[in-house]
Amino acid sequence: MKHTIAVLVNDQPGVLQRVSGLFGRRGFNIESITVGQSEEVGLSRMVIVTLGDQSTLEQIEKQLYKLIDVIKVVDLGSRPMVARELALIKVKSEPAERPEIMGVIETFRASVVDIGSTSLLVQAVGDTQKIDAMIELLKPYGIKELSRTGVTAMIRGNG
């Protein structure tokens, strides 16, 4: 089962290594990990997507809390959340193919951020399934390069 957890950490050198190392040595899976500033100076927020059963998730949370630099761990999946990732996709595109590809892009409310003589650079934002679907549709044209940020997420509402 897939879980999305948010980890509030001290913005210290080595903190990413502490967290990712913990996952590695205890055999926890990391599907994606994103890190960036949080709302508080000196703290970063990591959003980690991981696979495992409920007891694995419980161990992940408990083991994370043992790290001194971890302030708070939230299982985002426990409540309704918004989860998004961004993808940059460089698609092969001869000028003649462009209108057709643009059709796909518009359907997904993605945008073209750069145009080369034989390629388009597409930016897509959405949940993982949407990005996956879009990649599938662009594959026949030839994907030259793909870069995804991994998921960042937040609980809905005021809480």
Place this chain on the structure above:
Amino acid sequence: MSAQIPEVRSTEELREKWNKPEVISGSEILLRSLVLEGVDTVFGYPGGAVLYIYDALHGFTDFKHILTRHEQGAIHAADGYARASGKAGVCIATSGPGATNLVTGIATAFMDSVPLVVITGNVFSTLIGTDAFQEADITGITMPITKHSYLVRDVEDLPRVIHEAFHIANTGRKGPVLVDIPKDVSAAKTLFTPVTTVNLRGYNPRTVPNKLQLDKLVRAIAVAERPIIIAGGGVIYSGAHEAMFEFVKKTDIPITTTLLGLGCFPSAEDLWMGMPGMHGTYTANNAIQQCDLLINIGARFDDRVTGKLDGFAPKAKIVHIDIDPAEIGKNVSPDIPIVGDVKTVLEMLIPEVGRATKADAWRTTIAQWKQDQPLRYKDSETELKPQWVIEMINETTKGEAIVTTDVGQHQMWAAQYYKFNKPRSWITSGGLGTMGFGFPSAIGAQMAFPERLVVSINGDGGMQMCSQELAICAINNIPVKIVVINNQVLGMVRQWQNLIYEKRYSYTDLGGSPDFVKLAEAYGVKGLRATNKAEANAAWQEALETPGPVLVEFVVPKDENVYPMVTQGSTIDNMLMGDE
């Protein structure tokens, strides 16, 4: 028999002396901070990156510094000091190889939750990351085996870091904390203001348990027909042995103590069942498998205790009391989880619990098992049996010595046949199983308690892994009684080869080992040898009467195995008893 080490002044006096704000170097800040943390003994080894620190140590007399002969000796000694005293052990090593030589010792302490503050030097900040001479990323290397670590990049941070390091090491679930200090930081000067408060948002160990869970446990005890307690190292680490005794006496529940829990409950008591697990007693292992209520107090359901996890305590309602929430549910999923400090938990429980009244038939069964299936071995009048040697040491020291061991057969025999009465009197590497630990850890224990009798029991294999520290015993007159149970083989590995690998004794013959008596004498330590009971009695008596360090070698047969034994993959009631 006290060690000839200069006395340090009282902590209060020293605090007064060093508490004043003053512009000093990072090295002096380190030393003063250690004094202010109450450190009286440091084990270390100098080198390039810690030259400023050792320069500050020149003529510094406000704590003792013991120069070991290997960094591994230093850290195991600091570990022994910490396990014996309950205070954080401290050691210092230089960058690169000095730091990496500490790794085994850090992992040893981490696995057994021993508080250490490990100071390493590093190359100049400007050289970090350049593969400079004697550079190693020791904070990176030790991340999986430290409770926390610091790379100090600014001398201004040093007083706070040292204070936090001691706080983290010796609170909650204890463990080693590494402080890596680049050479320029130990040289830089700043205004030193002692730090006395800790502000760590991400570190708030929970010591007070949930009352609802305690109530559940109280009710479970009242209805249990076959209750038992498994007590582990956590009882000793939280200083809960008196509460443990009271709890057992009040509930009248039989108790087994794990390898690290030995000494947390007096072994002479009728309710004590011995040690559980792979080399546990018949009584303890059968009690676990048949109990209907298993109360784990400060033990972590290690695989050497549980055997095959699927079949572990199949009939029991499981209670797990631990200060580390991550231990609860890690291996065994409890019916009643209790997160808290063991002492706090027991002190809250004692007024609430009563005698387990439905367990009288169970107590009778256990008493019968104890009588019918005691620990046993075939003694000999021609050969010296290792179990007999341990029994002799136990009798002559009345179970009052601090005993340290190395790892292997002798360790298990010591755990089985030495009868512990007090906490912090048994020092052994349980989790990591570190050979080479037994002897240097005894030096640390003796430094913590110069007046107590410290006996270090080793095999001929492990003794050779840190024997160089004989030098510091001789130089400082540290009166450890060093026992070498010499069977000329790597006994425990050979035992497995004997029982499981069809007697293919692959590389477990340690023939060609040195003459241990001469080895001791080469360092200026008295050496004695015994090959039969009469010699053993005489040699051991001479050792006890000698004021300084003594090494006694007991020559024993190589074919003796440790029993009972649960083979890997079996449930713990499947025991080889050795007399099949």
